Amino acid sequence: MPIYEYQCKKCELVFEARQKFSDAPLTECAECGGEVQKLISQAGFALKGGGWYDQGYGKKKEAPCAAAGKSEACGGCPKAANG
Ligand SMILES: [Zn+2]
Numbered sequence: 001m002p003i004y005e006y007q008c009k010k011c012e013l014v015f016e017a018r019q020k021f022s023d024a025p026l027t028e029c030a031e032c033g034g035e036v037q038k039l040i041s042q043a044g045f046a047l048k049g050g051g052w053y054d055q056g057y058g059k060k061k062e063a064p065c066a067a068a069g070k071s072e073a074c075g076g077c078p079k080a081a082n083g
Contacts, residue, residue, distance in 0.1 A: 010034025 008029035
């Protein structure tokens with residue numbers, strides 16, 4: 001079943017509704033009863049900044065010396081070079 005995303009024009013609540021294709025689109029906000037508009041879910045994801053997208057995506061960058069297994073006297077580290 002597709003999931004549709006709606007935003008309330010009154011309280012700006014964004015919520016998802018799982019509906020059949022044959023179901024009529026929602027018109028009322030579940031919270032305040034205001035008028036809602038249907039969002040295009042993919043655009044909605046992009047606008048939100050994609051929190052789920054970041055998960056597992058950003059691997060920690062290790063300093064070159066740590067990656068090479070050197071714990072001391074690493075001339076390759078900018079910090080070490082600058083003292
Ligand atoms: Zn509302």
